[in-house]
Amino acid sequence: MTENDNGNNYSINDFADVKGLTRDRPWLLPTNRKLRHLQGISLRNLTLSPPSSHSQGKTIDDASLPNSLRTPTKALAQRESHKLEHSRSSNDLKSRPPLNGSIHKDYKEEVDTNASLVKTSRPASQKLRRRSTLNWTNALPEARQKKLENVAAERLADTWFSLHCPNIEEPVYISEVIERAMNPSFRFFDLNTYGPWVTRRDELTIRFWARTTDVEKFSMLLEWKVHLRSLQFIGKSLENFRHPLPPNCIILHLSDGMYTSFTDLPQNESLTAPSRPFRSTPQSIQPTSSFDALMRLANLDDCVQDAISTREKLSKQISAILEEQKESRSSISSASLASESLASTNRSLSIARRALHVAQIRRADLQASLKARREAIALHASAHDKASSDLSFAQGTLSSHALRHETTTIALQGQVRRISEDLLQIYPIDAIPKKPLNFTIAEVPLPNATALTASDTDPLSLGAALGHATHLTHLLSFYLSTPLPYPPSPQGSTSTIYDPVSTTLHSPQSRTFPLYSKGAVPFRFEYGVFLLNSDIETLMSRQGIKLVDQRHTAGNLKMLLSVLTAGKGETPGRKKGTLKGLAEAEGERSPSRERSELESWDADLEGKEKRMTGGKRRLQPV
8 A cells, every 4th residue: 555645545456457447458578578678768756855654644454455355334434434524614714612612621722923824722522623725815926926836846856867787887878867847758768789788688777866956966866676577567658547656656668668667576576476385195196217217317427427528638638739739830820921921012012013003104194284284375375465466456446447337337227218218119108098097008908907808808909919018028128137037928919928937837838828818718818918917017126116006017017117218317329339320320419419428428438439340430420
């Protein structure tokens, strides 16, 4: 019978086998539990002060034993002796007078100023008054919190443990320190690294060390010599274990679950059941061996002893022979050692020679590489000097080249402006009166893409208008140096356009779309007009013109030509490549146009013109 801190009595048998509680069964038999199965250790209900030997006014008698005879009469007597009474309030906790109505003469009342408690000495027949708790009930929250912290601090401590095995001086394992904990759970470990000398044991000693916050050094809290066979299995975890654990209860975590010991078995006590004394009975008497069997056993013993003596003689003879041949064996061993040393030296020499050969080859390669690098550095240095001289010369001519580039750009813009005016005169694009956003090209009406398939549209005039637009787009792509994504083929009223982009088309015939509606598939004709409008959009985006609507073919061409022909000053004249052409153009040009032309071309262009005319001087206007 044992008593915990709360005053509850429990027995060992309560934990050995609890009926009605479903628990897992251990996998290991008690004889198979070894230290290799130990994985961790935990401590529950840490108690720093030793338990009091006083049983708090209770005695241990036969009635309190758990295994004593329980009769209905005894159970009724125990229930009557412990009646359940209602708790009294603070106002009702007053001393009651004796049953006879007179105050006992030995009644004394002492007031304790520190605890504010009233201690009374009353007769045995009268019940004592309960301690007043009004001061604790009206206490401030800070005082309650401080009181709770002080109570908790008395049970908290820093703990660690060490494992010891018999015949081993040093501890087998030392755990980490768990700070300020009442139920410390230490980190799991593996003892298989210590070898079979430790892992095959089933006995160990566990020493727990602890210290409080006001103590600097650790002191040994408890020492437990445990035999793994004597442990009780409590389950896979403590969640389903509903029984109270004793103070400073050590729980061992094995590979199949958690174990502890609720008994105090001495280590020298045998774990096996005590053997009963043998009682000879007439039925237990058995016949012994015969005389012949005993004689054969004696002869066998003589043979064994003879063999042992012969073995000892042979060992002495072998030792004497080895002692006589010690010098010869030493000379043979020294010769063998010398030969082995010579062979090892020869191997080391061959290895050193190979390493020397490899180092020489490596040195030759490095020398050749350094020579090649020096030559490359010299070559690049000369190239760098040459590039520096060319750069200085180019920097001197940079301004003249920049001026020439600017002049050429201005002249090119003027030529594009002149060519655009010529194209606008060849293919005039005019608006149709009383029809907004409708234009004619070369006096042929060209409707928008939305009205191509209208019933009042003439297929012949539509093909001619689209042929003019195709030819104009084709020429502008060359003059503006802008490649078209869909190259057209201007052929008058039977013009076509090619689509090299689409991935669904494979043959060249399927990639060619007509730009005429007569005799063509309507959707292929409409797709061809769409491709033509896409080319016009490419030309406009290259010139920085924002497209409003792609479907207006003639309107977009009109806007593009209007932007290209816009500019300051007069339009430069056409440059002819022969002296005859220059002579013919002298009478047709006006003086103002000639002056604008002379201003647009610089000295480099005049030199080029002289080379083209064979070095002859240009005719001056009259």
